[in-house]
Amino acid sequence: MYSVGVRDHFMIAHSFQGPVFGPAQRLHGATYVVDLELRRPTLDDHGIVVDIGLAGELLRSVLGALNYRNLDDESAFAGRNTTTEFLARVVFDRVAERIAAGALGLGSEALCTMKVTLNESHVAWAAYEGALPTTSGG
Amino acid sequence: MYSVGVRDHFMIAHSFQGPVFGPAQRLHGATYVVDLELRRPTLDDHGIVVDIGLAGELLRSVLGALNYRNLDDESAFAGRNTTTEFLARVVFDRVAERIAAGALGLGSEALCTMKVTLNESHVAWAAYEGALPTTSGG
Amino acid sequence: MYSVGVRDHFMIAHSFQGPVFGPAQRLHGATYVVDLELRRPTLDDHGIVVDIGLAGELLRSVLGALNYRNLDDESAFAGRNTTTEFLARVVFDRVAERIAAGALGLGSEALCTMKVTLNESHVAWAAYEGALPTTSGG
Amino acid sequence: MYSVGVRDHFMIAHSFQGPVFGPAQRLHGATYVVDLELRRPTLDDHGIVVDIGLAGELLRSVLGALNYRNLDDESAFAGRNTTTEFLARVVFDRVAERIAAGALGLGSEALCTMKVTLNESHVAWAAYEGALPTTSGG
Amino acid sequence: MYSVGVRDHFMIAHSFQGPVFGPAQRLHGATYVVDLELRRPTLDDHGIVVDIGLAGELLRSVLGALNYRNLDDESAFAGRNTTTEFLARVVFDRVAERIAAGALGLGSEALCTMKVTLNESHVAWAAYEGALPTTSGG
Amino acid sequence: MYSVGVRDHFMIAHSFQGPVFGPAQRLHGATYVVDLELRRPTLDDHGIVVDIGLAGELLRSVLGALNYRNLDDESAFAGRNTTTEFLARVVFDRVAERIAAGALGLGSEALCTMKVTLNESHVAWAAYEGALPTTSGG
Numbered sequence: 001m002y003s004v005g006v007r008d009h010f011m012i013a014h015s016f017q018g019p020v021f022g023p024a025q026r027l028h029g030a031t032y033v034v035d036l037e038l039r040r041p042t043l044d045d046h047g048i049v050v051d052i053g054l055a056g057e058l059l060r061s062v063l064g065a066l067n068y069r070n071l072d073d074e075s076a077f078a079g080r081n082t083t084t085e086f087l088a089r090v091v092f093d094r095v096a097e098r099i100a101a102g103a104l105g106l107g108s109e110a111l112c113t114m115k116v117t118l119n120e121s122h123v124a125w126a127a128y129e130g131a132l133p134t135t136s137g138g
Numbered sequence: 139m140y141s142v143g144v145r146d147h148f149m150i151a152h153s154f155q156g157p158v159f160g161p162a163q164r165l166h167g168a169t170y171v172v173d174l175e176l177r178r179p180t181l182d183d184h185g186i187v188v189d190i191g192l193a194g195e196l197l198r199s200v201l202g203a204l205n206y207r208n209l210d211d212e213s214a215f216a217g218r219n220t221t222t223e224f225l226a227r228v229v230f231d232r233v234a235e236r237i238a239a240g241a242l243g244l245g246s247e248a249l250c251t252m253k254v255t256l257n258e259s260h261v262a263w264a265a266y267e268g269a270l271p272t273t274s275g276g
Numbered sequence: 277m278y279s280v281g282v283r284d285h286f287m288i289a290h291s292f293q294g295p296v297f298g299p300a301q302r303l304h305g306a307t308y309v310v311d312l313e314l315r316r317p318t319l320d321d322h323g324i325v326v327d328i329g330l331a332g333e334l335l336r337s338v339l340g341a342l343n344y345r346n347l348d349d350e351s352a353f354a355g356r357n358t359t360t361e362f363l364a365r366v367v368f369d370r371v372a373e374r375i376a377a378g379a380l381g382l383g384s385e386a387l388c389t390m391k392v393t394l395n396e397s398h399v400a401w402a403a404y405e406g407a408l409p410t411t412s413g414g
Numbered sequence: 415m416y417s418v419g420v421r422d423h424f425m426i427a428h429s430f431q432g433p434v435f436g437p438a439q440r441l442h443g444a445t446y447v448v449d450l451e452l453r454r455p456t457l458d459d460h461g462i463v464v465d466i467g468l469a470g471e472l473l474r475s476v477l478g479a480l481n482y483r484n485l486d487d488e489s490a491f492a493g494r495n496t497t498t499e500f501l502a503r504v505v506f507d508r509v510a511e512r513i514a515a516g517a518l519g520l521g522s523e524a525l526c527t528m529k530v531t532l533n534e535s536h537v538a539w540a541a542y543e544g545a546l547p548t549t550s551g552g
Numbered sequence: 553m554y555s556v557g558v559r560d561h562f563m564i565a566h567s568f569q570g571p572v573f574g575p576a577q578r579l580h581g582a583t584y585v586v587d588l589e590l591r592r593p594t595l596d597d598h599g600i601v602v603d604i605g606l607a608g609e610l611l612r613s614v615l616g617a618l619n620y621r622n623l624d625d626e627s628a629f630a631g632r633n634t635t636t637e638f639l640a641r642v643v644f645d646r647v648a649e650r651i652a653a654g655a656l657g658l659g660s661e662a663l664c665t666m667k668v669t670l671n672e673s674h675v676a677w678a679a680y681e682g683a684l685p686t687t688s689g690g
Numbered sequence: 691m692y693s694v695g696v697r698d699h700f701m702i703a704h705s706f707q708g709p710v711f712g713p714a715q716r717l718h719g720a721t722y723v724v725d726l727e728l729r730r731p732t733l734d735d736h737g738i739v740v741d742i743g744l745a746g747e748l749l750r751s752v753l754g755a756l757n758y759r760n761l762d763d764e765s766a767f768a769g770r771n772t773t774t775e776f777l778a779r780v781v782f783d784r785v786a787e788r789i790a791a792g793a794l795g796l797g798s799e800a801l802c803t804m805k806v807t808l809n810e811s812h813v814a815w816a817a818y819e820g821a822l823p824t825t826s827g828g
Contacts, residue, residue, distance in 0.1 A: 001544065002499045007537040009397045013289035013305035013346070018184045022191065023344040029289035029305010033398050043503075046432045047495035052538060053436065068299040070289070081185035085140045089181075121285045122309050122812060123145040124190060130139065147811045151703035151719035151760070156460045160467065161758040167703035167719010171812050206713040208703070219461035223416045227457075259699045260674060260723050261421040262466060268415065277820065278775045283813040294598045298605065319779075322708045323771035328814060329712065357599035361554045365595075398536060399559040400604060406553065423673045427565035427581040427622070437620040443565035443581010447674050482575040484565070535561045536585050570736045574743065633737035637692045641733075675697040676742060682691065 001112075004049040005037040006056045010063040014071040014082045021081075027072070032084070034063060034091060035117040044107045051105055058103045062094045084118050084126035092116040092128045100133060139250075142187040143175040144194045148201040152209040152220045159219075165210070170222070172201060172229060173255040182245045189243055196241045200232045222256050222264035230254040230266045238271060277388075280325040281313040282332045286339040290347040290358045297357075303348070308360070310339060310367060311393040320383045327381055334379045338370045360394050360402035368392040368404045376409060415526075418463040419451040420470045424477040428485040428496045435495075441486070446498070448477060448505060449531040458521045465519055472517045476508045498532050498540035506530040506542045514547060553664075556601040557589040558608045562615040566623040566634045573633075579624070584636070585671040586615060586643060596659045603657055610655045614646045636670050636678035644668040644680045652685060691802075694739040695727040696746045700753040704761040704772045711771075717762070722774070724753060724781060725807040734797045741795055748793045752784045774808050774816035782806040782818045790823060 013029040036059045040049050071082040080086060092114060099108050115129040151167040174197045178187050209220040218224060230252060237246050253267040289305040312335045316325050347358040356362060368390060375384050391405040427443040450473045454463050485496040494500060506528060513522050529543040565581040588611045592601050623634040632638060644666060651660050667681040703719040726749045730739050761772040770776060782804060789798050805819040 002503070002540070002542050004499055004540040005538065007398065009399070011304050011306050011397070013303050016184075020184055020186070020189050026344050027289050027346040028287050028344040029307075030287050031305075031307040031397050043497075043499060046430075046434055047497045047500045048434070049499050049540065051434050052498075056538075068302050068304040070303040083181075083185045085142055085181060085187050086185045089140070121287070121307050122283065123285070124143065124194075126140070126142045126187065128140050145812065147813070149718050149720050149811070151717050154460075158460055158462070158465050164758050165703050165760040166701050166758040167721075168701050169719075169721040169811050206716050206718040208717040211717075221457075221461045222466075223418055223457060223463050224461045227416070259701070259721050260697065261699070262419065262470075264416070264418040264463065266416050278779070278816070278818050280775055280816045281814065292598075296598055296600070296603050319773075319775060322706075322710055323773045323776045324710070325775050325816065327710050328774075332814075359595075359599045361556055361595060361601050362599045365554070400557065400608075402554070402556040402601065404554050421674065423675070425580050425582050425673070427579050440620050441565050441622040442563050442620040443583075444563050445581075445583040445673050482578050482580040484579040535563070535583050536559065537561070568736075572736055572738070572741050635733075635737045637694055637733060637739050638737045641692070676695065676746075678692070678694040678739065680692050 001039055001041055002043060002049050003037050003039040004052055004055065005035055006052060006059055007033065007035050008056070008059050008063055009033045010067040012066060012069055012071050012082075016081045016083065018081065027070075030084075030120050032087065033119040034059065035115075035119070036091075036095065037115040037117075038111050039113045039115075040110045041112065042110070044110070050108055050111065054104050058095060058098055062091055062098065065094075066090075084120050084124070085128065088116045088118045088126050088128040091118070092130065096132055139177055139179055140181060140187050141175050141177040142190055142193065143173055144190060144197055145171065145173050146194070146197050146201055147171045148205040150204060150207055150209050150220075154219045154221065156219065165208075168222075168258050170225065171257040172197065173253075173257070174229075174233060175253040175255075176242075176249050177251045177253075178248045179250065180248070182248070188246055188249065192242050196233060196236055200229055200236065203232075204228075222258050222262070223266065226254045226256045226264050226266040229256070230268065234270055277315055277317055278319060278325050279313050279315040280328055280331065281311055282328060282335055283309065283311050284332070284335050284339055285309045286343040288342060288345055288347050288358075292357045292359065294357065303346075306360075306396050308363065309395040310335065311391075311395070312367075312371060313391040313393075314387050315389045315391075316386045317388065318386070320386070326384055326387065330380050334371060334374055338367055338374065341370075342366075360396050360400070361404065364392045364394045364402050364404040367394070368406065372408055415453055415455055416457060416463050417451050417453040418466055418469065419449055420466060420473055421447065421449050422470070422473050422477055423447045424481040426480060426483055426485050426496075430495045430497065432495065441484075444498075444534050446501065447533040448473065449529075449533070450505075450509060451529040451531075452518075452525050453527045453529075454524045455526065456524070458524070464522055464525065468518050472509060472512055476505055476512065479508075480504075498534050498538070499542065502530045502532045502540050502542040505532070506544065510546055553591055553593055554595060554601045555589050555591040556604055556607065557587055558604060558611055559585065559587050560608070560611050560615055561585045562619040564618060564621055564623050564634075568633045568635065570633065579622075582636075582672050584639065586611065587667075587669040587671070588643075588647060589667040589669075590663050591665045591667075592662045593664065594662070596662070602660055602663065606656050610647060610650055614643055614650065617646075618642075636672050636676070637680065640668045640670045640678050640680040643670070644682065648684055691729055691731055692733060692739050693727050693729040694742055694745065695725055696742060696749055697723065697725050698746070698749050698753055699723045700757040702756060702759050702761050702772075706771045706773065708771065717760075720774075720810050722777065723809040724749065725805075725809070726781075726785060727805040727807075728801050729803045729805075730800045731802065732800070734800070740798055740801065744794050748785060748788055752781055752788065755784075756780075774810050774814070775818065778806045778808045778816050778818040781808070782820065786822055 117127040255265040393403040531541040669679040807817040
């Protein structure tokens with residue numbers, strides 16, 4: 001199995017609901033350094049998993065919609081705790097949707113799995129990993 | 139699959155038996171920077187894999203019992219080479235036992251796999267990864 | 277010149293005033309991974325720059341007063357932009373004050389300079405470095 | 415499952431064919447920081463996955479044959495784009511061949527899978543992971 | 553003294569002249585992960601050393617003129633060995649020139665020193681550090 | 691000012707004398723990841739600070755004399771606490787002595803300062819920095 005990965009980051013404010021979160025129930029924030037990893041069993045005719053330039057732009061675009069925001073004010077997350085693991089899934093789903101819509105170009109239907117890791121500090125991180133749905137071909 | 143990870147470290151002395159170890163047969167030591175990764179297929183009602191604060195405390199507690207020791211003097215390891223891969227398994231087993239005893243609280247029975255990585259330098263590491271036994275509830 | 281360093285982190289929300297900050301004028305947040313470095317020209321009788329355990333506790337204590345907060349609500353920072361470089365100075369001043377009050381124990385009057393670096397992502401950081409005032413001996 | 419890993423690097427020049435590569439069609443180069451990870455389900459009698467000293471030497475030897483070269487001039491890669499993912503596979507195959515020839519000594523037939531990761535910058539990497547063929551004993 | 557830093561990278565081919573370089577006399581290449589650090593004694597009215605967004609764009613622009621090139625073909629470097637330390641100086645000079653021309657906007661005349669570090673692998677790096685000339689005010 | 695740096699590591703056992711060291715009074719150990727940085731104001735005719743290959747070999751040789759040892763048994767350190775900062779100075783002095791003896795070849799008399807950093811974990815380090823004595827030319 002081949003894989004390629006790209007790294008970018010975003011910076012947000014949020015708060016959590018529930019005593020399990022202790023002082024993180026207060027409004028605070030985080031930098032998330034994000035690793036996006038894409039996998040497929042064989043290389044295409046160019047010798048690549050995917051156009052890594054497009055992959056980087058896609059990640060930047062998805063993170064850009066979250067960057068410099070207070071997630072407590074985002075209607076998409078109403079009633080949810082925007083934990084690191086939850087946000088890893090959000091990024092996964094949004095990237096997957098864009099891939100299905102063709103954001104990575106020809107050949108991306110051969111991608112089989114994807115992993116999104118959010119590093120929140122030098123000592124903590126969370127990730128979501130799963131299969132990519134077959135991309136729609138029209 | 140979701141995962142969360144936490145990092146901590148411990149510092150020990152030890153020596154190895156067997157010519158395969160060359161100069162490492164002498165008494166020497168190591169800093170192990172330890173990554174603990176816990177996985178489950180779905181998030182709980184709070185939107186988390188596990189209480190990451192408890193996970194950090196659990197790792198610190200398990201490593202604390204090894205920290206600042208000469209492993210050659212530990213009866214638990216008598217007759218064994220405390221290699222990096224062996225110690226990864228020791229940490230795995232001790233963390234798993236504590237989880238089974240409830241150290242991570244409600245919901246930790248949903249954890250399915252765990253990985254423990256010991257980084258011994260900037261150019262070498264070892265890990266043990268496996269299923270978590272069903273935690274006892276009764 | 278000798279130096280010792282310790283690393284810890286804190287997570288906050290804040291916003292900035294002024295068009296130079298672009299989208300960072302919105303409420304957002306950051307994880308700051310903080311490096312504290314202490315320097316003195318000679319070692320003490322124990323062969324140390326300073327008790328590194330005390331240094332770590334001091335850093336943790338100073339960062340704890342900032343951690344999991346919205347800095348826009350902190351009266352100490354009213355009317356100020358809590359930029360990374362500004363916060364590096366805040367941490368510097370608070371650590372210096374505690375050192376002057378004896379937080380690092382005997383011998384810390386020999387410390388001459390200190391540097392505080394705040395890493396805000398994998399691609400950006402800021403620091404403040406300066407002389408330590410002569411500690412008060414009473 | 416146990417794993418051990420070692421890190422080394424090599425530095426090469428190359429160019430790519432195809433408009434998908436944009437400016438990387440020009441002759442340029444890269445440093446690849448390479449992580450080699452070897453896995454087996456149980457430890458041997460010495461308590462190891464493999465002799466990590468031999469693993470490091472093997473990686474150094476395989477990378478040495480690529481280091482300080484213009485890959486466009488290597489007949490082994492004629493007509494191929496030596497992308498990061500392609501090179502991860504090249505390193506994988508060459509290491510696997512040496513393992514099969516006995517480079518890791520007794521017990522290496524118990525190795526089941528291997529992963530080779532090439533980090534090309536602080537924000538991009540690629541990998542190839544696969545089963546190791548049964549090593550020849552005869 | 554305050555400082556801010558930003559990180560980016562570029563990838564080039566080159567060769568060196570002189571037996572001291574051994575196998576690096578062959579055409580090869582490198583990824584350089586570049587850290588740019590800017591310093592000034594006081595913060596401006598916004599609480600910053602410099603607009604970090606502009607600093608990042610400036611670094612990207614300067615590295616862009618070197619990226620994906622064979623430095624042996626660049627007339628600017630004719631007859632010179634483009635070693636890591638030499639390139640650190642090239643980046644320093646080009647960034648300094650742009651700062652003097654106003655690329656960092658108002659207040660950048662207060663910058664006093666700058667450091668450019670080129671990391672060429674996980675085990676080697678080089679840097680150039682120096683005073684910034686007084687910027688021209690027109 | 692130009693600088694070049696190289697990284698290597700060593701692994702030792704030791705114990706400390708004095709209540710300030712708490713549990714580190716027990717026999718334990720450490721991995722030290724060592725950064726050696728050499729500085730000079732101008733480049734030589736080859737465009738280098740120093741032959742980086744020789745610098746790496748010199749560091750490896752100096753660390754090799756410490757590696758895989760119990761420092762409590764080394765007569766050179768009798769009656770001394772081999773703290774991280776103390777060992778940074780030991781490495782500094784041994785490297786400086788070898789440079790003075792010609793280990794870095796022609797031109798190394800132009801080196802003016804040197805810094806040795808010992809990273810003992812992901813959250814702690816120590817360093818010694820100083821002038822290099824004029825090398826003997828005979």
